[in-house]
Amino acid sequence: MYLKLTRRKFLDCPGTNSEDAGKSEACQGCPNQGICSTGIPVAPDSDMEAIRERMSTIKNKIIILSGKGGVGKSTVSTQLAFTLSRDKNIEVGLLDIDICGPSIPLTLGLQGEQVHCSGSGWQPVFVSENLCAMSIGFLLPRADEPVIWRGPKKNGLIRQFLREVEWGSLEYLLIDAPPGTSDEHLSIVQLLKEDLTGAVVVATPQSISLLDVRKEINFCKKVGLPLIGVVENMSGFVCQHCKKSSELFTSSEGGAERMASAMGCPFLGRISVDPRVGRCTDSGLSYVDAYEDQPVAVQFLSLAKSISFF
Amino acid sequence: MASTVENPTNIPEHCPGTDSANAGKASACAGCPNQQICASGPAGPDPGIQLVKERLEQVRNKVLVLSGKGGVGKSTVTAMLSRSLAARDKDSNVAVLDIDICGPSQPRVMGVLNEQVHQSGSGWSPVYVDDNLSVMSIGFLLSSPDDAVIWRGPKKNGMIRQFLSEVDWGNLDYLLMDTPPGTSDEHLSASTYLSQAGLTGAVIVTTPQEVALLDVRKEIDFCKKVKIRVLGVVENMSIFVCPCCKRLSEIFPATTGGAKKMCEELNVPFLGSLPLDPTVARYCDEGKDFISELPNSPVVQALGEIVKKLVTVCESREE
Numbered sequence: 001m002y003l004k005l006t007r008r009k010f011l012d013c014p015g016t017n018s019e020d021a022g023k024s025e026a027c028q029g030c031p032n033q034g035i036c037s038t039g040i041p042v043a044p045d046s047d048m049e050a051i052r053e054r055m056s057t058i059k060n061k062i063i064i065l066s067g068k069g070g071v072g073k074s075t076v077s078t079q080l081a082f083t084l085s086r087d088k089n090i091e092v093g094l095l096d097i098d099i100c101g102p103s104i105p106l107t108l109g110l111q112g113e114q115v116h117c118s119g120s121g122w123q124p125v126f127v128s129e130n131l132c133a134m135s136i137g138f139l140l141p142r143a144d145e146p147v148i149w150r151g152p153k154k155n156g157l158i159r160q161f162l163r164e165v166e167w168g169s170l171e172y173l174l175i176d177a178p179p180g181t182s183d184e185h186l187s188i189v190q191l192l193k194e195d196l197t198g199a200v201v202v203a204t205p206q207s208i209s210l211l212d213v214r215k216e217i218n219f220c221k222k223v224g225l226p227l228i229g230v231v232e233n234m235s236g237f238v239c240q241h242c243k244k245s246s247e248l249f250t251s252s253e254g255g256a257e258r259m260a261s262a263m264g265c266p267f268l269g270r271i272s273v274d275p276r277v278g279r280c281t282d283s284g285l286s287y288v289d290a291y292e293d294q295p296v297a298v299q300f301l302s303l304a305k306s307i308s309f310f
Numbered sequence: 311m312a313s314t315v316e317n318p319t320n321i322p323e324h325c326p327g328t329d330s331a332n333a334g335k336a337s338a339c340a341g342c343p344n345q346q347i348c349a350s351g352p353a354g355p356d357p358g359i360q361l362v363k364e365r366l367e368q369v370r371n372k373v374l375v376l377s378g379k380g381g382v383g384k385s386t387v388t389a390m391l392s393r394s395l396a397a398r399d400k401d402s403n404v405a406v407l408d409i410d411i412c413g414p415s416q417p418r419v420m421g422v423l424n425e426q427v428h429q430s431g432s433g434w435s436p437v438y439v440d441d442n443l444s445v446m447s448i449g450f451l452l453s454s455p456d457d458a459v460i461w462r463g464p465k466k467n468g469m470i471r472q473f474l475s476e477v478d479w480g481n482l483d484y485l486l487m488d489t490p491p492g493t494s495d496e497h498l499s500a501s502t503y504l505s506q507a508g509l510t511g512a513v514i515v516t517t518p519q520e521v522a523l524l525d526v527r528k529e530i531d532f533c534k535k536v537k538i539r540v541l542g543v544v545e546n547m548s549i550f551v552c553p554c555c556k557r558l559s560e561i562f563p564a565t566t567g568g569a570k571k572m573c574e575e576l577n578v579p580f581l582g583s584l585p586l587d588p589t590v591a592r593y594c595d596e597g598k599d600f601i602s603e604l605p606n607s608p609v610v611q612a613l614g615e616i617v618k619k620l621v622t623v624c625e626s627r628e629e
Contacts, residue, residue, distance in 0.1 A: 070381010100492035146528035151463030242555035
């Protein structure tokens with residue numbers, strides 16, 4: 001007898017705030033079924049108003065996703081944040097919702113910084129006068145401390161970030177997500193709803209990466225999250241010795257551009273491999289500021305431009 | 311007046327686990343939607359733990375492949391280790407269990423993408439790649455590989471419990487378990503359900519940069535906290551050999567000394583480094599057996615040394 005996850009049997013969780021919570025077929029066997037079917041989570045969410053108010057002073061809320069881990073979401077989020085904030089009239093914020101693996105304090109050069117709490121909320125940590133960030137990384141006693149939390153507690157912190165952080169007036173809030181299509185992604189979409197401007201999906205050329213990226217694009221379509229476009233990272237490497245280019249992560253199916261086209265999604269461009277990007281990431285530096293004339297800097301500037309036109 | 315947020319919501323205390331005596335009662339439980347259900351439920355052990363113990367009694371070595379960081383090559387390294395272990399001794403039986411529910415890569419990497427799972431009276435049969443190498447993954451249960459599995463933690467945990475207790479592996483020498491990145495539901499569930507089954511230990515995969523090591527250190531700390539033995543660390547994508555001029559480049563610079571230095575600091579074994587070979591990456595994409603088809607690749611040669619060390623460590627573990 002063949003086993004298959006049919007759509008009827010393994011539909012997705014309808015969401016704890018849905019009217020079907022606890023009652024849909026997908027709920028059978030879920031340990032939360034009892035609590036959801038009592039209707040408690042369906043009651044109006046008192047945090048939503050506070051979140052709406054915080055988000056009302058932010059023009060563009062963009063989530064950076066992938067589905068696949070290690071494609072460069074945090075690197076792209078950080079370098080994009082640095083690039084957008086080069087214009088000192090543009091205020092940029094970066095929210096790190098990767099609870100288990102928060103990279104943003106390192107990538108922005110803010111390790112060891114702490115979050116201050118004032119009467120008007122939690123103050124984000126500033127990199128420069130017009131670039132600030134928030135991450136669980138700033139709340140841990142040491143950088144090595146693991147955060148071993150199940151979904152509900154992670155969701156609780158994301159909710160707190162949205163409710164408590166006083167971003168002020170921002171042109172852009174970039175949200176760096178962890179890989180996957182699970183608690184963190186569902187929570188941010190459910191809490192921000194129509195407030196989210198759109199998603200930038202980061203991929204690398206190989207099929208093994210595109211396999212997960214397609215799922216992420218389908219997730220965006222399913223939850224009604226507008227797709228700003230797909231970026232292909234780690235796309236081509238120029239050897240510093242012989243200057244010839246090679247593909248590190250060969251694309252056996254035409255790479256991210258072809259995948260984006262097949263899925264009806266805009267393609268925002270490529271970012272090539274330059275080991276100096278890795279060095280900047282590890283040291284909390286802006287690649288575009290340090291290497292303005294390099295091809296990868298041009299690629300980051302082009303990506304920032306595409307996003308500003310969305 | 312500003313104050314520092316030191317401990318706003320008891321961060322970062324951990325969920326004590328749904329079957330702990332403190333379930334629902336620890337300070338970490340405050341605010342968790344599951345609090346009531348945990349506090350009122352039976353404090354007895356999850357029957358799944360005993361089922362998993364019985365099911366895995368005939369599996370000699372159970373190894374988790376972890377990272378903390380995504381995209382370092384956990385799935386690739388798991389596949390490489392499994393193929394290598396199966397090839398070096400045709401009499402040994404090896405299997406791979408993919409517990410990455412949202413991003414299951416093993417069907418593609420092992421070249422069995424469109425296979426189906428059979429169910430018999432004795433349980434679910436894994437998919438066979440070779441006579442002595444089998445795989446199980448949620449990827450085989452989806453109607454299309456593009457279907458997103460948008461599940462919250464409890465449902466993922468249920469699937470992992472099913473995989474561990476219902477797959478009929480038979481007699482195995484090695485069961486390698488490929489995990490998603492992080493230290494969350496899947497990792498907690500795997501360590502809970504395997505707690506009585508005699509987990510041999512964990513192999514940790516990383517790349518050389520600090521942004522990866524940052525997460526890997528957390529994963530090693532997680533292993534210590536839940537008492538999983540760290541069998542060793544593999545540093546993947548350590549160096550790139552240009553196919554044109556054959557000179558070496560560091561794609562992911564080891565700005566803080568790489569995995570070897572981290573292992574010395576944390577007193578865990580270093581199993582070895584694997585270079586970045588685009589041909590191997592392509593073979594994994596296509597699900598081909600690069601061990602037999604690319605025996606001269608520096609990756610395959612480095613892998614041989616790593617497997618020797620891993621086998622020694624597994625065989626010498628204390629009872």
